[in-house]
Amino acid sequence: MTDTPTPDNRSIERSWAHRFVLANRASLGTMAVFVLMMILFFIGNPAVFSDYRIYYSVLTTLPVAIFVVVPMVFLVTVGEIDLSFPAVMALGAWVFALCAQSGIDPFISLFAGVAVAVLTGAAIGFIVVYGGLSSLVATLGLSFLIRGGILIATGGKSIAMLSLKDTVAYQVLSGTIYGFPVQMIWAALFVVASVLLYNRHKFGARVHCVGDNPDSAEQMGIDTKKVRVYTFVFMGFGAGLAGIFSTMINFTWWPTTGDSYLLPTLAAVFVGGTPTWGGIGTVIGGTIGAVIVSFIQVGIVSAGLDGFYVQFFNGLIIILSLIGHRWNQIRYR
């Protein structure tokens, strides 16, 4: 602010707290939804929800969701979408499973799986961006293509990986310390790094500008195509990690790995407060969105309701969140 006295006294000197709320209203709103939901679950079945085991079971699978939700926030912000990430999850995890099964060190297998997923992400981004295709339709097609390829190659057979359990890699990546699932630490690190990348890094700044107004970004000398391709590369990276962690949790690789993550991931991004039109978004909100979506599954069944209610409540949460976000998501033009 200037120190010269001006006749303009419509000053909006706000308190630190006020500004914090204003800047983070999307993620705070999502947090409120989460807290409300947990209170309802708690009232529904206090015995189950005061037991740590329910949280343990959510925390075991939550990292898988986080690894794909966070990059999806980047993609939606840059103005794209990717429906092929579940297939990339399966592809990366397949490479991991094949390597680990043939006796290669699990760490190296993980590296190989993630590398293949990253390259696939780059290829998908390249096709969509330089082909000038609609990412919605193109990644739908690519999704079938990749999944179909895996099914053809494996004949639909799964790979059991029980020997994984005794390895150091498993303990470090997916074991437990003090009864806490280790993969949650990796996921938390992933979120922290992504928040930095999104809000405090040159790449994140460009992702925002390109998604906001690609023409302006281009006029300012930003290589908008490159930024978009890199965002797909990041999605490939997250999908690779997600697929491999999901395989490690189940000790089995299925040709259908990742399939069940498509809709919950998209739901988490939008429930988390990232709007559909690009240019703005929130990684923290998306992460809370992932927590919400993960808890609905477990929560409803544990609260004593029939499993049939899961979809119904999923839908309810999505619609209510969207209505809630309407209040604070203003689209400037």
Add this chain to the structure above:
Amino acid sequence: MGERLIELKEVKKSYGNVFAVGGVNMHVDGGEVVGLLGDNGAGKSTLIKILSGVVRPTSGEILVRGQTVHGWNAGKSRDAGIETVFQDRALAVQQTIVRNIFMGREITTAFGLLDVAKQRSEAERLMREIGFTSKVFSPDSIVGQLSGGERQGVAIARAIYNKADLIILDEPTTALSLTETEKVFRFVRNVRESGRSILFIGHNIHHVFDIAERFVVLDRGRVALEITKAEVGSAERLIGFMEHVAHPTGANPLDQAQNEAAR
């Protein structure tokens, strides 16, 4: 006059079978202020988009400091010391003022991390420099919340940050109030005094006449006239000539001017 900063040779740009720019030769030298004039649709914006690397010409040559450039694009143009305030302002309106000012030219520390504090203080300084000292907005304000004039201020602040050798302004005062317009002109004079070049596009010929020392008049994608302030003499004569270009009836006012000078 300084070195030849940028030069266009026989530059053409066609959209379909329409030539928005049809064979233009022009140049801007170091330290000079050039006024680019012409009717709506004459090709002014297309021409400056070619200069700033946003539009790729269909044919022709671009020389920067005497060297022919290849693969000319917006990034290279900015690297070469050319900053442009586009007619549409080229802002990202859902982002903060800071992010817009440093769009494509972020200040970073290690590993590409943004120097948030420095960007913010520099943005504050720039906003003050161009005279936008309202207390209503801070560098963290969203550009979409600003008025048209304030948005123009952000676009101008961005153009002066890099200490460019040439600043291109495409109708910067359209939709501005008198006081805001005066601010823009004060800014142009400051830039001129600091020895940098300006290419100024405007529809108010009195304004352009005041500010520039050489004029290029475009008509349907071609240079209809290139003349210095000394040669044209007054804004009225310039207007007279532009009317002649638009409705070529009667005698060319410039011929009259030369006759008068001969007398």
